[in-house]
Amino acid sequence: MNEFADAHRLARRTILKGAVAGGLAGLGLGAFPFPAFADADAKEWPADAFKHKSEADTLKALYGKTAEASDKVSLDAPEIAENGAVVPIAVASTLPNITGIAILVLENPNVLAAAYKLPAGTQASVSNRLKMAKTSKVVAVVESGGKLYSVSKEVKVTVGGCGG
Amino acid sequence: MPTNTIRVRAVASGDTTEVQSLIRHPMESGFVKDSKGQLIPAHHIEVLQFEHGGKTVFTALWGPAVSKDPYVKFSFKGGKKGDDIKVSWVDNKGESDSLTAKIQ
Amino acid sequence: MLRKVLIAVALVAGSAQPLLAADVNPQADFKAFRAYFAKRFPKVPLNDFVNGPYSMDAGLRKQWEAIDAFPPYEFAIEQGKKMFATPFKNGKTYADCFPNKGIGVRQMYPMFDAKSGQVITLEVAINQCLEANGEKPLDYTKDDMASVTAYMAFTSRGKPMDIKIPNDPRALAAYENGKKYFYTRRGQFNFSCASCHVQSPGEHIRTEVLAPALGIVNALPIYRSAWSSMGTTTRRLRTCNSQVRGVPLPGGDDNYRDVEYYLSYMANGLPISGPGTRP
Secondary structure, eight states: OOOOOOOOOOOOOOOOOHHHHHTTTTSOTTSSSOOSSOOOOGGGOOGGGGGOSSHHHHHHHHHSSOEEEOTTEEEEOOSEESOTTSEEEEEEEOOSSEEEEEEEETTSSSSEEEEEEOOTTBOSEEEEEEOOSSSEEEEEEEEETTEEEEEEEEEEESSOTTOO | OOOSOEEEEEEEETTEEEEEEEEOOOOBOSOOBOTTSOBOOOBOEEEEEEEETTEEEEEEEEOTTBOSSOEEEEEEEOOOTTOEEEEEEEETTSOEEEEEEEOO | OHHHHHHHHHHHHHOSSOOOGGGOOHHHHHHHHHHHHHHHOTTSOGGGGGGGGGGTOHHHHHHHHHHHTSOTTHHHHHHHHHHHHSOOTTSOOGGGGSGGGGTTOGGGOSEEETTTTEEEOHHHHHHHHHHHTTOOOOOTTSHHHHHHHHHHHHHTTTOBOOOOOOSOHHHHHHHHHHHHHHHOOBTTTTBOHHHHHTTSTTSEETTEEOOOSTTTTTTOSEEETTTTEEEOHHHHHHHHHHHTTOOOOOTTOHHHHHHHHHHHHHTTTSBOOOSEEEO
């Protein structure tokens, strides 16, 4: 059976908005009581890429390129999802210098489900859980050496994953 | 602002650290109707970030098709037992949460 | 085997005689039930039955293992642990209502309470605890109840189900009523619980793979992907009723208590696997 480890929790940062955040620019770290790490920034979110209905348009918006099929990208997804609301999907690749991974669900209302940025030193392997509205081709795309490579697999969904 | 939404398990093995994270978040797609027939507005994490040693080691850009109470697993080189790993997220409503945990 | 059981129940139900304690034989039922599933699924290890549809289908099992690696019910367990530690207005806590402070006791429920003559399920015990201490009872189907039972189930993980049916005509009658409820057809679809979970485990009903009745209560409460939320035993039973287009009963209803009593006794010896995830 599964255990879960307790996380050691430090004080959470306070949300700073507007004027104070803007004033950070000229200050050296340590002058204010903020942690040295910067938090997740909504500005990184590629809003446009999440709006498209086709693989080609999505990849163009996200990476500015198209993908070629590769057998060096692996996509682990069930043949028949137990429930479309929670479909465990994993992507991995043996290609070199991978900087990004994206997962598209072609029959979803918007095709891009998730995209991941992998800095140097981070492995080319991601597991996540996605919603699928209905039976669909799932496409895993990997950005390696500035080019895109993909693999796809059909996942059958018998109960819609979006609350239907 | 939501609090205490992040669970993380980071385990170092050799020179690699495997990180798993589970986050309590409704991840509303915006396509579901409530009992009155009104669409429940989209409410989902947009950016999820993991940092170690002052560097970002992984960034997730998520849309509404990521499952409720989302999960992610990845691995990075570096990190040893006792190091801090920081997890933070921000969603489409501007809400956020963060957590610093120790690598086991 | 099923026919024998069904005929026995039909005879009992149809007879004009009052039900005698001597007619009720849980031990014999237990043996027959166990033998039926062992014969039907010789390759399934006994303890695996508690994993429901995952013991029946390899594709589903793989997805379950992926989700169970870091399961969404963890939040419910934590919430339950917090609720357990939070005193009521009178200073007492849930621990004061249960043996062993409520830790590692889930496998004893449902239990027969001789004083009240009632079958007490874990959910009923929790609400009786609250009411005895001047607190409002929890909704039987909502997250708070699921959180407390998730925590209690978690503290009993791996312990064998340990249900006692004392030689008390009221307890035997409740057990027999639960068995009768389980085998009685109802709803527009005219299905009994047995139609799916004894006749057709491992098979598909539309798109879902049916769980075997053996050990079917051991994983409760569950985080269902279909709900993307937790479900108490009551919530699941009510959904089962609705799914056959029958009338769901309110939480704490005798029929729900009794059918849980029956199914839990049938699962004696099988490990508590809850809280669990399900499709």
